[in-house]
Amino acid sequence: MRKSISRVLALTAAAFGILLAGSGVAHAATPAERAVAACGSSYYVQRSHTMGLGQNVTAYLLYSSSTGNNCVVTVKHENAGAYFGTATGLGAGIQAEGGSWKKDDGDYKYYAGPVYLNAPGKCVRFWAHYEEIGASSIRDWYHTSTYGNCG
Numbered sequence: 001m002r003k004s005i006s007r008v009l010a011l012t013a014a015a016f017g018i019l020l021a022g023s024g025v026a027h028a029a030t031p032a033e034r035a036v037a038a039c040g041s042s043y044y045v046q047r048s049h050t051m052g053l054g055q056n057v058t059a060y061l062l063y064s065s066s067t068g069n070n071c072v073v074t075v076k077h078e079n080a081g082a083y084f085g086t087a088t089g090l091g092a093g094i095q096a097e098g099g100s101w102k103k104d105d106g107d108y109k110y111y112a113g114p115v116y117l118n119a120p121g122k123c124v125r126f127w128a129h130y131e132e133i134g135a136s137s138i139r140d141w142y143h144t145s146t147y148g149n150c151g
Helices: 001-024 031-039 077-085
Strands: 044-051 055-064 069-074 087-098 102-108 111-118 124-133 138-143
Touching: 001 124, 031 055, 031 069, 031 111, 044 124, 044 138, 055 077, 055 087, 069 124, 077 124, 102 111, 111 138
Parallel strands: 087 111
Antiparallel strands: 044 055, 055 069, 069 111, 087 102, 087 124, 124 138
């Protein structure tokens, strides 16, 4: 009898442990984590700029030392209300000093980009666009960074 009680308790404890492990609360990704996911796991954030009346969008300039590429993504925040998950004007772009712009500008639900650029020995700047639609107006936000992250 003692063995069967021990066995029942052990099995119950194991089942309860599995139940607890499987019921964890999902971690909501931050805008920076979503930018890394869009560009690739080897990328890290170098610079960013948040914009919009509610600070609903952030543009990220990322870099991967393993590929030597820069990447730009403009990400909507989950707290953006109706904008998050709704296709609205959103853009991301990058330019090396002396080069032409590479842009992705359209209507997106979650993020624009990724836009990649290999620019060894050059400084880069990034660009972002966000269309905020109000009850009676549409406002377009734009940002162009200064050149930086040279190398």
